[in-house]
Every structure is written in C-alpha cells, then in structure tokens.
Amino acid sequence: MQEQAGGMPRSPWMPLLIAVLIAPVSGVAVYWLSLYAIATFADSWQPVWLGDSSYSQIIVLAPDQSKGPSAELIPVYNAANYAALRPGSSFLIPVDRKEQIQEQLKTDLKLSWLTFDVKPLAEGRQEITIYFMNRTDESYGSRYRASKDRVELERYRYAADRGAIGILVYAMILTVGIHMVVFAVLLVRAIYGRRRRRRGMDVVVAST
Numbered sequence: 001m002q003e004q005a006g007g008m009p010r011s012p013w014m015p016l017l018i019a020v021l022i023a024p025v026s027g028v029a030v031y032w033l034s035l036y037a038i039a040t041f042a043d044s045w046q047p048v049w050l051g052d053s054s055y056s057q058i059i060v061l062a063p064d065q066s067k068g069p070s071a072e073l074i075p076v077y078n079a080a081n082y083a084a085l086r087p088g089s090s091f092l093i094p095v096d097r098k099e100q101i102q103e104q105l106k107t108d109l110k111l112s113w114l115t116f117d118v119k120p121l122a123e124g125r126q127e128i129t130i131y132f133m134n135r136t137d138e139s140y141g142s143r144y145r146a147s148k149d150r151v152e153l154e155r156y157r158y159a160a161d162r163g164a165i166g167i168l169v170y171a172m173i174l175t176v177g178i179h180m181v182v183f184a185v186l187l188v189r190a191i192y193g194r195r196r197r198r199r200g201m202d203v204v205v206a207s208t
Helices: 014-021 023-042 076-085 095-108 162-207
Strands: 057-062 070-075 113-120 126-133 139-146 151-159
Touching: 014 023, 014 162, 023 162, 057 076, 057 095, 057 126, 057 139, 070 076, 070 095, 076 151, 095 113
Parallel strands: none
Antiparallel strands: 057 070, 113 126, 126 139, 139 151
C-alpha cells in the first residue's frame, strides 16, 4: 500500500479529487492554449487535401483587343474551362508586370490589399503565391504552379470572421475532451488502487 510521509495510507481517490478541484483553473488554461493553437493552424497555409480549397483564387491574363492582356481573378476550379474557352489567355505572369497587375487587380476588385510573388520554375512554369483581403474582411490565399494553360493548386489559405465561431467551438470541445480523458484515467486508477488496497488488507488479515 502507498503511504504518505507521515505513515498514513494515501487515498487512491486523492489525485481525482485534486484534478476536480483544479479543473476550473486548468480548464481556462487549456481552453486558451487550444484556442491559440487552433486559430494559428486555421490561419496557416493548408494542403489541398485538407478542408475546402474551393475558395482559392488564381490570376489569369485574359486577352483584350483594346488595351492588351488584362488580369483577372478566377476560382481555381474554373481554370481548365477558362483556358479552353478563351484562346490566348495565360496563367503565367510576366515578372516585369507584377506591380502593374497587382495595382490593377486591387483597383478593379476594390480589395483592401493584395500581394503576390512569382517564382520561376523549370520548363517555363511558375510558382505563384497570392494573398488578398476583400471588402468583407475575408482573406484568401493560393499557392499554385502555373503554365500557360494549366494550374496545379498546392496550398490554400482562408480566414474570415465567420470562422471565429467554429474556432471557439473546437476549442471548447477540445478542452472538455482533454478533461474527460484525464478524469477517466484517474477514475480507473482510483478504482484499481482501491481494489489493490483491499486485497492487500485481506492478505494482512488472513496472515494474522
């Protein structure tokens, strides 16, 4: 049997009791840590296979007979049809027109801000990273590989105020789940400890 320093046997229920007493404090701590971790993950760049990437936007240069190619933002799932229906369009971005395209898109779409980078790849392809915020304070990000008529989405990013409620709910669920697991483990240990203690007492009684 386990004993305290003073020689008195320690109750197997003591760890569970302590956990219950400090649950209000540990609950607040776990909740805020969970909230920070989930919010950080939700605002990070996500792989395509995780979540809904249909919000992702890409840049296309559309032919315009009056003033030359003009830049547009289109959903990534429209890329194949767009290239097929508009001959002469391209998903490649001339590096020397980067700032011009950036300002045009920001002005035409009335975006709060927009930024993108272009990284040259082999075989004339490019890796393009675009991130912008619209008038409703929704942020969209896309990282994709582009050729003249094809696009391959690699990662996406999406953040909006309406997603904050979901983050709060996930944090609460995670907090409750962690505490339920801890309580369950301590309860099982207490029951097992109590039975072991009784068996030990029975052995002592039988030996006397």
